Amino acid sequence: MYSRIVVAxxxxxxxxxxxxxxxxxxxxxxxxxxxxxxxxxxGDMPAAxxxxxxxxxxxxxxxxxxxxxxxxxxxxxxxxxxxPGSLAAISARGxxxxxxxxxxxxxxxxxxxxxDPVLVYRPQGRAxxxxxxxxxxxxxxxxxxxxxxxxxxxxxxxxxxxxxLLVVQVLRGAPAFGIDVTEDGYxxxxxxxxxxxxxxxxxxxxxxxxxxGALVGYLKGLENVLVVMATRTQxxxxxxxxxxxxxxxMHGASVPAIVQATRA
Numbered sequence: 001m002y003s004r005i006v007v008a009x010x011x012x013x014x015x016x017x018x019x020x021x022x023x024x025x026x027x028x029x030x031x032x033x034x035x036x037x038x039x040x041x042x043g044d045m046p047a048a049x050x051x052x053x054x055x056x057x058x059x060x061x062x063x064x065x066x067x068x069x070x071x072x073x074x075x076x077x078x079x080x081x082x083x084p085g086s087l088a089a090i091s092a093r094g095x096x097x098x099x100x101x102x103x104x105x106x107x108x109x110x111x112x113x114x115x116d117p118v119l120v121y122r123p124q125g126r127a128x129x130x131x132x133x134x135x136x137x138x139x140x141x142x143x144x145x146x147x148x149x150x151x152x153x154x155x156x157x158x159x160x161x162x163x164x165l166l167v168v169q170v171l172r173g174a175p176a177f178g179i180d181v182t183e184d185g186y187x188x189x190x191x192x193x194x195x196x197x198x199x200x201x202x203x204x205x206x207x208x209x210x211x212x213g214a215l216v217g218y219l220k221g222l223e224n225v226l227v228v229m230a231t232r233t234q235x236x237x238x239x240x241x242x243x244x245x246x247x248x249x250m251h252g253a254s255v256p257a258i259v260q261a262t263r264a
Contacts, residue, residue, distance in 0.1 A: 024134075089118075107120055117260040120258075132224045136164050140169070147230055155198035157226060167194065216252035229259060231245075
């Protein structure tokens with residue numbers, strides 16, 4: 001598991017909403033918490049340093065500022081790479097609060113450019129109660145190698161958090177009339193394999209309908225969930241949003257997600 005979670009800040013309340021959830025996750029897995037404020041100009045450094053130090057003291061975290069020599073996402077990546085075992089935590093909404101329909105531009109660029117998993121939050125723009133510890137790790141599978149590539153990541157999170165792993169598959173269309181004892185064969189087999197391989201508790205479920213709508217509705221019935229999933233990125237379409245299911249989940253469900261981009 002990760003030994004350090006790095007929260008990227010841009011001075012906005014949206015980015016600051018990431019800190020409480022990241023702090024809870026860091027405590028659960030025994031990782032340190034680091035806050036980094038990326039300044040766009042050298043002249044902004046004194047104010048950026050003062051800002052991040054105040055927040056760091058509040059959360060008992062490490063805090064410092066850095067100047068973006070290139071893109072902001074590159075600066076964050078440099079900070080994450082500085083200490084092995086670090087995980088980036090980024091807000092899905094940017095400084096303006098507008099961003100894209102799904103992910104803020106910096107978060108999107110970082111997920112697309114990084115070869116590592118990224119912790120993404122979609123803040124609500126309002127202060128809330130302190131997040132509760134994660135008790136369920138949700139792994140959506142669709143039968144593709146891309147989705148299954150996150151099985152190990154999800155299992156490691158479940159083990160580190162002491163959480164249950166819930167493996168879910170969405171079948172398009174309405175459920176068949178009566179009981180189909182074979183429709184959960186794939187997801188059940190994968191859940192059992194993961195549980196045996198990693199020595200964790202794993203359950204499974206089958207949903208029906210549109211993948212985004214079914215998963216968003218399902219998540220509304222759960223509490224204290226961390227979603228772990230792969231997403232698709234196409235090098236020729238860097239300005240495009242990420243994979244449709246990932247995008248839809250981030251837009252419709254306010255849950256933290258570990259996301260890793262793969263080629264389409």
